[in-house]
Amino acid sequence: DAKTTQPPSMDCAEGRAANLPCNHSTISGNEYVYWYRQIHSQGPQYIIHGLKNNETNEMASLIITEDRKSSTLILPHATLRDTAVYYCIVRVLSNSGYALNFGKGTSLLVTP
Amino acid sequence: DGGITQSPKYLFRKEGQNVTLSCEQNLNHDAMYWYRQDPGQGLRLIYYSQIVNDFQKGDIAEGYSVSREKKESFPLTVTSAQKNPTAFYLCASSVPGLAGFGAQYNEQFFGPGTRLTVL
Numbered sequence: 001d002a003k004t005t006q007p008p009s010m011d012c013a014e015g016r017a018a019n020l021p022c023n024h025s026t027i028s029g030n031e032y033v034y035w036y037r038q039i040h041s042q043g044p045q046y047i048i049h050g051l052k053n054n055e056t057n058e059m060a061s062l063i064i065t066e067d068r069k070s071s072t073l074i075l076p077h078a079t080l081r082d083t084a085v086y087y088c089i090v091r092v093l094s095n096s097g098y099a100l101n102f103g104k105g106t107s108l109l110v111t112p
Numbered sequence: 113d114g115g116i117t118q119s120p121k122y123l124f125r126k127e128g129q130n131v132t133l134s135c136e137q138n139l140n141h142d143a144m145y146w147y148r149q150d151p152g153q154g155l156r157l158i159y160y161s162q163i164v165n166d167f168q169k170g171d172i173a174e175g176y177s178v179s180r181e182k183k184e185s186f187p188l189t190v191t192s193a194q195k196n197p198t199a200f201y202l203c204a205s206s207v208p209g210l211a212g213f214g215a216q217y218n219e220q221f222f223g224p225g226t227r228l229t230v231l
Contacts, residue, residue, distance in 0.1 A: 041200070
């Protein structure tokens with residue numbers, strides 16, 4: 001799986017958009033970009049994934065650059081409950097179970 | 113409600129004792145996983161199982177053992193051979209899916225975790 005690079009921490013004011021970057025310059029053509037988040041002392045939670053098109057769901061938007069070497073997770077209106085560690089993971093799809101390679105992620109602090 | 117349960121939430125054991133962590137899921141998922149998380153670190157894979165009666169070692173399997181006798185259950189035993197067992201343990205499951213049928217089939221669902229402290 002391609003390696004990812006994320007800033008260790010970020011701050012965001014409540015109500016503003018939180019833009020979390022991820023670098024994956026060695027990504028290959030069949031690898032997807034996944035985002036998970038982990039609120040303190042809980043299990044990680046799936047947020048969104050994409051291959052090359054931008055994706056949006058009820059939680060967030062995922063913007064992938066045209067060359068696919070980086071992506072940005074956007075939380076459009078951050079709330080205090082969005083304070084968590086956000087993990088960017090790159091991996092291929094598999095027709096069998098496939099473990100996720102979690103790095104240290106980005107610790108997002110949403111402030112009042 | 114479908115989901116993954118782990119018990120207990122907090123576990124204390126004396127050094128040298130084996131301890132088994134429970135993980136149960138009623139999502140009808142074939143694949144299950146065990147991860148370990150140390151403070152300020154990401155998750156590291158211990159073991160995973162793609163199907164009943166089959167499992168593979170992850171990155172840090174030494175000192176751990178698992179079994180997969182039922183689809184719903186994937187218990188993890190932390191043995192006395194694990195040199196530093198104090199950590200947060202997370203279990204997950206997923207539906208293996210064919211590429212092209214939707215990446216959602218590779219989404220992993222996590223349990224609430226068990227925090228093990230060895231005294």
